Amino acid sequence: MTRALKGGLDRRTFLAGTAAITGALAAPGLLRAAPAPVKIGLIHPVTGALSYSGAQCRAGGQMAIDDINAAGGITSLGGAQIEAILGDSLSKPDVGASETAKAVEAGAAGIVAGYASAITLATAQEAAKTNTPHIVDVGVTDGIIALGLKNVFRFSPGYGKIAQDAVTALDEINKAAGAPAKTVVIVHEDSAFGTGTAKLLATELPKHGFEILKVIAHPTPTRDFTNIALQVKAANPDIIIPANYYNEYVLFARTIQQQQIKPKAIYSVLGGAASSYKFVKEFPEAAEGVMDTNHWFNPLSPLAQARKAATEAKGLFYTYEVYLTYNAVALLADAIERAGSTDKDKVIAALNSSTWDKHGMPYGPTQFVNGQNTGAQAVNTQVLGGKIEVIRPAEFASAKVKFPLA
């Protein structure tokens, strides 16, 4: 039996009414507590030939989003959470462009894409049609920036700078050791990356007194490097420079070891496996002493080390795809934060004036000129004692270079 309250209201009606009024009063507060999410398109080749790298990129981007959301989201937008729009380019430029258009139409405030240069060229141009901010995560070809698109920003260094730095570094490492190395053999895969590297090194190294004994091209995939290794052995160079992708790099390094070729250095530019934890873990003897010029985090940065630990806790290697995409997303989020808006012009202006430094990279604060972060640089790494150490520049070095090896 229900007991009636004074004025004719029974208890049940009173409770229901109170709940309704409380709910109505609380509703605006709840709405304020949940602003519209900020959407970011992550377009990567998670299936197809580039799927491993694409998946690593996606993992890095999602980790950044999780961290930003856990830290309160975009505070200038009332703590708006970031939401990923995931796109799979299937390792094809035309599909990458299509996925970019799809993400933009789904309301993406910005795009982070596309790992490979050819795909990035397509995603950048597609994003440009709607003036959507586009952060390049990995694509190194300078043609991306040469397009002159106002919406495109690259956090990491371009190929031209990496290659020039690699030449300078090799020259300095050699001179510091009394210039014991004089001859070079370049072994490269025959697509854009390997050919470009070989061409540049074959032009630049002689200016520093190195003699190029041989330039050997091979297709990808190549599964037997015996003949190439024998050619290298016959040339007997002081330095071997491989420029190829992961599998070929590993196979070539192992064949060099099997053939007992002992150069003074194995030195790479964006070496497919030279800075790979997987290579070092699985083939420690072949990897020992290998030098590389590559994207790398700042080993002295606690922030980078914390992110590395978090990545490894997920069972992933902390590869360049992970930290470059992580930082590309975080850079875009920082620009949205400072813009206090997802308005595309305002975000692009915020990127242009960006001085973001929470990246854990050996870069210094971001500074964009025509879309390129001018402070970005590659570093030199060397596998020493089964670990990948940074050996150059000195301010980021975690170990001293070991040169010559033999």
Next chain:
Amino acid sequence: MTRLSLLLVVFAALALVPLVVTSEFWLNVCVLTLFSALIGQAWNILGGYAGQFSFGHALFFGVGAYTVAALQVRLGVNPWIGLVLGGALGAAVAVAVGWLTFRYGLRGSYFALVTLAFAEVFRILANSIPWLGAGEGMMIKLAAGPGMLQFKNLANYYWLLLAMTLACFLAVWWLDRSRLGARMLAVRDNEDAAAAIGVDAFAVKLQAMALSGLFMGLAGVFYAQRYLYLDPGLAFGPTESVEALLVAIVGGIGSLFGPLLGAIVLHALSEAAQAALGGLPGANMVIYGTVLVLMVLFLPRGLASLFRQRPQPVEPPDA
């Protein structure tokens, strides 16, 4: 309704797509679908009508793409001229490959393997010749404007591609009712019998190669102008070769509307699989592949066979 009327009605309806579809993404899907229909139909001329299965149609695609790109980047030739030359060179290379292979009587799987090898040879050549950008590829300068065959508006790319595709489909419609088409079918069904009744099989196959190469070359020109970047793998790799024959086989080889049907169904399937399982990398491709296998198993003559009228059984004469 005649087949020509139907064809024109279908393409007139397709021409209205950019006016109806406001989504850039879906218009892009329509562009990709039309592109597949174009290369599928180009392959169909040689494979479906003349019976010569090619596994290396990317060769002619790559020649067209590299022609417009190299002429523009190296010599400053207007891409509209590159469009004409790209198609012409696609046809010329096709004739050259045909002449080299058919004169030695290569047929069937041997012909398929040789076309695959030619595509690979051209990929290696493009990889090695600095004037063609070698392994680094070629980037066409961004200069949006109809004069440079580049468009800010995706709809214009769509209509350009639609015009190319219509030309290709009209060529096939013409083949269906021409002597050349009849000779191609005769060569396809029994080359020796065709030769016995006076058909010059060698010349017929070369003409099929030329026509097929022409439209693949035009498709290459379109690709280069749309994405403004080429490398040997993109131009001469197996992707376009596989797509061309897949579209034609799923749609129905030797039929006018087969490649269009194949392209629509394959892209719809791909998008549906991606929408359903896009978050699980690779799963969409598994679904796509499974459905494809089922379609080939249960519709070996392609989707077009669903619309073909079955011959009525002849009533036996009364005893």
